[in-house]
């Protein structure tokens with residue numbers, strides 16, 4: 415029986431090495447984004463995007479995914495200690511390449527900062543989606559004008575860029591350019 419290709423590690427916040435989550439929070443703040451729904455790939459054990467949006471008064475909601483058991487355990491602890499967090503920040507454990515369009519809510523933003531970093535032949539053993547297939551599930555759940563953000567600092571940014579180009583070619587997105595370390599693709603209105 416095929417085993418899940420989970421991420422057997424945990425990641426602490428390190429702005430120098432990996433500023434993508436911080437840059438995404440900066441973007442939301444700079445653009446004064448309010449009342450929007452965000453799907454976030456790769457929470458880290460710090461869960462900064464869910465935690466910050468829960469207290470910044472923006473009314474933004476975050477649905478996070480982690481493939482790390484430790485990071486998921488950290489979310490469970492955070493939620494037990496702060497029940498109100500559960501209204502605006504939900505996190506689940508799983509492989510994003512098993513994302514299910516029937517179970518996904520409508521969205522305004524999706525962060526695919528770590529696309530392609532850990533997808534291997536192990537995922538193929540259980541029929542996981544490809545980078546493009548997974549990206550299209552999220553693209554189709556975005557409301558008009560919604561955005562998918564890739565991380566230019568990822569060691570697999572070439573895969574993010576390829577998925578972005580596929581969004582332009584096959585879903586009519588526009589390349590909305592770079593913000594700090596993030597590459598933004600926008601859905602038509």
Ligand SMILES: C[S@@+](CC[C@H](N)C(=O)[O-])C[C@H]1O[C@@H](n2cnc3c(N)ncnc32)[C@H](O)[C@@H]1O
Pocket residue numbers: 421425426427428432433434435455456457458459479480481482485508509510511527528531532533
């Ligand atoms: C290097 S950590 C970065 C965490 C955070 N974004 C940051 O920059 O501090 C990579 C993250 O991607 C998540 N991840 C990697 N592959 C994944 C997959 N196939 N499905 C869901 N999450 C995945 C890991 O669980 C982890 O949270």
